[in-house]
Amino acid sequence: MAKSICVRGETGGRRGHRSDSLTRVPTPFPAALPIRRLTHRDLTACADLSEDRGWPREEHKWGLLLTAGKGYGIDDPDGGLVSACVVTEYGPPGRPALGAIGMVLVAERHARQGIGRRLMRHVVSTMGTTPLTLHATPNGRPLYEELGFKVIGRAEMVVGHLTAQGLAPGVVTRAATAEDLATILRLDEEVFGADRTHMIARLPAFADQVRVAEDDGRIIGYAAAWPNMDTHVVGPLIARDTETAKALLASLAAHTDRPLRTDIDVRHEELLAWVKARGLESVAFNAVMTYGTADLPGDWHRRFAPLTVAAG
Numbered sequence: 001m002a003k004s005i006c007v008r009g010e011t012g013g014r015r016g017h018r019s020d021s022l023t024r025v026p027t028p029f030p031a032a033l034p035i036r037r038l039t040h041r042d043l044t045a046c047a048d049l050s051e052d053r054g055w056p057r058e059e060h061k062w063g064l065l066l067t068a069g070k071g072y073g074i075d076d077p078d079g080g081l082v083s084a085c086v087v088t089e090y091g092p093p094g095r096p097a098l099g100a101i102g103m104v105l106v107a108e109r110h111a112r113q114g115i116g117r118r119l120m121r122h123v124v125s126t127m128g129t130t131p132l133t134l135h136a137t138p139n140g141r142p143l144y145e146e147l148g149f150k151v152i153g154r155a156e157m158v159v160g161h162l163t164a165q166g167l168a169p170g171v172v173t174r175a176a177t178a179e180d181l182a183t184i185l186r187l188d189e190e191v192f193g194a195d196r197t198h199m200i201a202r203l204p205a206f207a208d209q210v211r212v213a214e215d216d217g218r219i220i221g222y223a224a225a226w227p228n229m230d231t232h233v234v235g236p237l238i239a240r241d242t243e244t245a246k247a248l249l250a251s252l253a254a255h256t257d258r259p260l261r262t263d264i265d266v267r268h269e270e271l272l273a274w275v276k277a278r279g280l281e282s283v284a285f286n287a288v289m290t291y292g293t294a295d296l297p298g299d300w301h302r303r304f305a306p307l308t309v310a311a312g
Contacts, residue, residue, distance in 0.1 A: 035122050038071025038084060045081045046071070049105050056229045064206050065103060065310060068199050072123055074115065082107055083115045087123055088311040089130070090194035097194040098297065099127050101134040102310025120147055124291065131293035135263070135286040135309035144289055152295055153288040155263040155309065156272060159231065160280035162260050164250030171247035176210040176222060183219050184212070191238045192312075193297025199307065200236075208232065211251050213244045223248040224307070225256060234262035237305035242270045245304045249275065262305045271304060 038046065043066060047057040065071070069088035076082045085104040091097030101123060106116045124132065124147060135155060136144050145151075176184065181201065189195050203210050207224040209232075214220065221239030225232040234252055239245035245268070253260055260280065264272055265288075276282065286309055290296065306312050 033074045033077070033082060035072055035074055035119060038066060038073045038086075040066045042066065042071065042073065042081070042084075046073075046084050046103070049081045049084055049107060050103075052107050053105055055105075058228060060206075060227060061308060061310065062103070064199075064202060068202060069100075069311065072119060072126075074119065076107065076110075080107070082110050083119050085119055085123060086310065087127065088199065090192070090196050090199075090312070092195065096130050098293075098312070099130045099132045100310075100312035101132060102308070102312075104134075104140065117143060117147070120144070124148075129292065132291040133293075133296060133312055134289050135306075136289050137284075137286060141287050141289070147291070149289040149291045150294075151287045152290050154266045155286050155288055155306070156266050156282055157261065157263045157284040157286070158272070158275055158280040159261045159283050160259050160275075162249060162253035162275060162280060163278045164246070164253055171244055172214045173211050173247050173251040174214070176204075176212045178204075180212055180219060180222075184210075184222050187219060187222065188236065188238060191299050191302045192236075193299070199311065209252055209255055211248060211255075213239060213248050215240070220244055221248055221302075223252060223305075225252045225260070227258075228261070230258060231261040232256050232258045233308065234260055235305045235307045236303075237262065237264075238302055239304060240302060242268065242274075245271050246274055263309050264305050265300060265303065267300065268304055 040063065043059060043062050046062045047059045051057050065086040065088065069086045071084060071086045073084040074082040083106045086102055088100045089096035104116060104120065120143065134144065185197055185200055188200050203224050207226040209225040210222065212219045212222045221244045223234060223237045225234050234249060237245060237248060239248055263286065
């Protein structure tokens with residue numbers, strides 16, 4: 001709306017009157033602000049957004065996701081981000097077999113205005129016919145169901161110091177080496193059901209530990225532990241069977257003083273009972289959801305925990 005301002009003063013001994021038209025630019029309604037691609041340069045703004053919602057800043061994880069995945073966000077005219085999320089694509093470049101959505105956040109001051117719904121609809125539309133998956137908190141699940149996502153399973157988050165007595169003998173574990181990478185990538189694609197080279201190849205730099213399990217010199221599983229605030233998150237955890245998964249968890253625990261945190265598929269009841277009997281406590285459940293596919297690819301029997309719930 002134009003605003004007329006009268007300025008009274010002396011000009012050449014004569015009283016003058018000047019009318020200035022100043023246009024006040026209205027602040028756009030947040031739901032109408034443009035959605036743009038985020039980059040690694042937005043890491044601090046993403047971490048600030050996490051903190052705004054009471055989440056840990058998780059800058060280490062944000063760095064991986066913004067590098068290996070595709071971030072989407074809405075800028076706040078007053079600075080920072082109104083909303084953000086990340087999609088990590090798996091499979092052949094240009095025609096992914098699966099997209100994992102994570103870190104869907106809306107700033108507290110802009111909550112309950114339909115912004116998260118708009119951002120999610122944009123991501124679903126952008127991904128076209130690519131099947132999608134995500135881990136939903138109880139608060140987020142109604143929105144995802146409204147958008148057409150279906151619950152196909154659950155993951156249980158457990159945290160604590162693992163005391164791993166009573167392991168069955170015979171499962172050998174050791175630190176992974178550069179020479180193991182090709183074998184790990186083949187095993188991961190077989191179990192996960194899609195090529196994750198761009199993510200798994202970053203593990204040696206991202207994680208503090210990457211360990212493998214062997215049987216007669218053949219790799220039958222692997223796991224990583226990466227730093228997140230005061231814990232080590234275990235993920236991925238891929239193993240031939242439950243005993244192998246136990247051995248990998250125990251070997252990771254033996255090489256850190258931090259509590260372990262991981263999200264275990266609830267179908268792995270034996271492993272969950274084992275970790276709870278040895279110091280880990282259940283802290284949360286997330287719904288595993290999909291869009292455009294009735295189930296996830298790969299072999300869930302050997303897939304015990306994701307790299308992170310934000311990236312599958």
